[in-house]
Amino acid sequence: MTQTYISDISKHLGEEITIKGWLYNKRSSGKLGFLEVRDGSGIIQGVVSKKEVSEETWANTEKVTQESSIILTGVPREHPKKPGVYELDIKTLEIVTLTEDYPITPKEHGVEFLMDHRHLWLRSKRQHAILRVRHTIIKAVRDFFDDNGFTLCDTPVFTPAACEGTTTLFEVGYFDEKAYLTQSGQLYNEATAAAFGKVYCFGPTFRAEKSKTRRHLTEFWMVEPEVAYAKLDDVMTLAENFISSVVGRVLETRQEELKHLERDTSKLEKAMPPFPRLQYDDAVKMLQQAHAEGKVENRFEWGGDFGAPDETYLSSQYDKPVMVHRYPSAIKAFYMEPDPARPDLALCVDVLAPEGYGEIIGGGERMSSHELLLQRIHEHQLPPEAFDWYLDLRKYGSVPHGGFGMGIERCVAWVCGLEHVRETIPFPRMLYRLKP
RNA sequence: UCCUCAGUAGCUCAAUGGCAGAGCACUCGGCUGUUAACCGAGGGGUUGUAGGUUCGAGUCCUACCUGAGGAGCCA
Structure with a gap:
């Protein structure tokens, strides 16, 4: 399985690719999931539609947590509303390791806490x-x-x-x-x-x-x-x-x-x-x-x-x-x-x-x-x-x-x-x- | 070494000397275009430590511990 880095995503528009990384943040809207994925080279938002993917991938989408390590396949394309920004239509989502209770949440933190978790x-x-x-x-x-x-x-x-x-x-x-x-x-x-x-x-x-x-x-x-x-x-x-x-x-x-x-x-x-x-x-x-x-x-x-x-x-x-x-x-x-x-x-x-x-x-x-x-x-x-x-x-x-x-x-x-x-x-x- | 400020839920913070609270995170439910998403419900506490004042202390006093900012010195 080859791996594509997010920094190279613009070279692969319309192709099915594999991203290996970690979940940065997740948002959802019913049967539609938005996964921000990072792989070290960059961050991209992946979109999962319940009716487009297998039951297993949808189940993984629902249970995957912040900073879980994940491998996903999908097809990159331009964001519908933001020109020059790319998104990934996710086809499969595999969880390598499920993370529990990641300490650094998307909200603000103090210096001492962040330094302890450098x-x-x-x-x-x-x-x-x-x-x-x-x-x-x-x-x-x-x-x-x-x-x-x-x-x-x-x-x-x-x-x-x-x-x-x-x-x-x-x-x-x-x-x-x-x-x-x-x-x-x-x-x-x-x-x-x-x-x-x-x-x-x-x-x-x-x-x-x-x-x-x-x-x-x-x-x-x-x-x-x-x-x-x-x-x-x-x-x-x-x-x-x-x-x-x-x-x-x-x-x-x-x-x-x-x-x-x-x-x-x-x-x-x-x-x-x-x-x-x-x-x-x-x-x-x-x-x-x-x-x-x-x-x-x-x-x-x-x-x-x-x-x-x-x-x-x-x-x-x-x-x-x-x-x-x-x-x-x-x-x-x-x-x-x-x-x-x-x-x-x-x-x-x-x-x-x-x-x-x-x-x-x-x-x-x-x-x-x-x-x-x-x-x-x-x-x-x-x-x-x-x-x-x-x-x-x-x-x-x-x-x-x-x-x-x-x-x-x-x-x-x-x-x-x-x-x-x-x-x-x-x-x-x-x-x-x-x-x- | 010295000066100033701060320690309350896992995190960020509220609480006139009078019932210990909210948001995030987590669990459950809802939502087909979300951007720190949102809406509803739930679990979660030896208020840094020790002592003191008081009918009553998260709140006032003393000491200590931890952290932050600054001074000196330097890049």
Whole structure:
């Protein structure tokens, strides 16, 4: 028995086909049954008429329940009232397994209940739309780098020490010693960039921060490109080309999903280069003026890092992602290259997504001087022996280089217009949430 | 770690300190074009836990537990 996928239904109009899937929802009108069937590729409404089918098929139609697995045969055709929409005239309905008491009903549910049933929640239309956009974003990310001369050089998940020494790490046993789950592949990227020129890594990242907000996961996926000989301006140009390429791909191929999510795509269409480049100093002035005008609650002082409300205000001033660059070195990672014109500033950049989605990219130019890097390691009270290989990169053919990291889930949340990143990954890992 | 809010039927939510309710889901019946279908009937409860105030607590007070949102930190 061959199987036809619902996504291919338009190629089989008028033919008898077999659909293998699950019952999404059922409605009936006496001797006429309406079965919404999903098979992973899509959803189609099947129509069963009592007088057209066998007693067995009609009995199955009456007793089949939501999310029962079913195999049906029938003939697809256009919906009588909706042009471009297809229906299936069902001839036979076989129940593979009858489901009893499916927990997720067609009505509303709360977050806790849905999260506890994430393994089933994934079957819903909304989750389907989001995860298909996620798939497309990841594909577009890989295509962008693959098509631009980058080599994929994935970095380890087990690491011997903190990459940046600031954020909390997950500690795991590693035979007789301790290891930590990676919080960034960047340091390793710098080694592979010196070997391959343009590289990227893409994998899971772990942060043991006790953050409990709509923007945080403890396990998330990050893509990190790194380019030898790149200066800060090159990094920013790469970032804006990269983001616009990814967003453009979603707009090209996922209109249906974005429509289901009720995303205002006109806002995404504006995410085309060039992105505004805002120096930290000027961003501070904007925030201070906004405070004076009563638009921001707290007065921002030069030297601090932006909080979520600050980022939201700054991004609200633009209709496309904004790139904030040259933060004070004191609040950035130890490996950031200082600005020769202003040594107290780091040649770094954060890309803030529009509509309050916050920082989706962080990156910049890395320090190329062995002497200065060693000094910074000492200043940050990091163990130099843990960074011997990293320092080697400055001993053997050091060059200016830079790159950035983008959190996939925040990007998906922004593109889909979601309230929370928990829906952007099949099984989110969050503070106090390890199951399912 | 801190701040705020919320826990009542399988789910989503009502109930002035005074009889524990509705919709969905489920079971039964009705309907040949339904779109979270609809109409009628039925079963379904230790109101998060422990204590306190009161003639009387789902409701007020205290502690704890669980969850949500936010802060800090970050992508």
